[in-house]
Amino acid sequence: MKPKISIITLGVSNLSESVACYRDGLGLPAPNYSDGDGICFLELEGTWLSLYPRDHFPIEADVPFADPSGGTPTVTLAHNLPSREAVDAAMAEAVAAGATLVKQPEDVFWGGYSGYFADPDGYLWELAHNPFTDLT
Amino acid sequence: MKPKISIITLGVSNLSESVACYRDGLGLPAPNYSDGDGICFLELEGTWLSLYPRDHFPIEADVPFADPSGGTPTVTLAHNLPSREAVDAAMAEAVAAGATLVKQPEDVFWGGYSGYFADPDGYLWELAHNPFTDLT
Numbered sequence: 001m002k003p004k005i006s007i008i009t010l011g012v013s014n015l016s017e018s019v020a021c022y023r024d025g026l027g028l029p030a031p032n033y034s035d036g037d038g039i040c041f042l043e044l045e046g047t048w049l050s051l052y053p054r055d056h057f058p059i060e061a062d063v064p065f066a067d068p069s070g071g072t073p074t075v076t077l078a079h080n081l082p083s084r085e086a087v088d089a090a091m092a093e094a095v096a097a098g099a100t101l102v103k104q105p106e107d108v109f110w111g112g113y114s115g116y117f118a119d120p121d122g123y124l125w126e127l128a129h130n131p132f133t134d135l136t
Numbered sequence: 137m138k139p140k141i142s143i144i145t146l147g148v149s150n151l152s153e154s155v156a157c158y159r160d161g162l163g164l165p166a167p168n169y170s171d172g173d174g175i176c177f178l179e180l181e182g183t184w185l186s187l188y189p190r191d192h193f194p195i196e197a198d199v200p201f202a203d204p205s206g207g208t209p210t211v212t213l214a215h216n217l218p219s220r221e222a223v224d225a226a227m228a229e230a231v232a233a234g235a236t237l238v239k240q241p242e243d244v245f246w247g248g249y250s251g252y253f254a255d256p257d258g259y260l261w262e263l264a265h266n267p268f269t270d271l272t
Contacts, residue, residue, distance in 0.1 A: 003164050004181040008144055008213070010259055017234075017256050025233020028139050045140040046182020049213075054257075075211045075259075077144070077185075097161020098153075120153045121190075123146055123211075 005047045006135040007078035011054035018051045078126040080135040084113045087127045141183045142271040143214035147190035154187045214262040216271040220249045
């Protein structure tokens, strides 16, 4: 796969408080975030940082998932790809590399195509095709 | 601060196994890693990914630190800066933004200058000046 992390997502306990710290306090750009949105993308150079309510993680990943500390996963790394077929190919590559399939890629609620694998320590990677925003 | 994450570090339980997955299996570039090294930098486009033995995290951050799950922190994000003075200024900015000072910036064992703050959820950010490699 192309050597790039598209997005790092932090599971946060209070989205408004986190936005206040990162966007308002540190000045990181979130040009497409509005109050009340369910997720905040900080559109950084290179790799984006997203802030996502921690209690939504199980919904996103769709299956029970044990993170390295034994709790709900609170960090994910996303690798975006230019097509659904490229997502499937990257997932096959990851599994061949020793990663664990967590969620078979499928059409997802936000309009893209996405699946998850876990690395040897259980860190969760999303492989995604986003037809709206090119982060590949 | 400049809107960029320089490095994301995963705390791993077995460095060799993780290198086998990421470098050998997924083909991510680690041109400066040699067997026996204590850390592996995957030199990605945008944000680098580093693999670091989990049991070394307390040594790196230098102080007891409670991560969001209550255990040893196993993920850090690094933001690199062009000078020691810029590290100090960014730390002051972070604290003013509501972050918590975890480790005052100081000269560190690898030859740079670095400190840590925690965001509202306890996620650990390193602010660092690296005189050897420019990731700013």
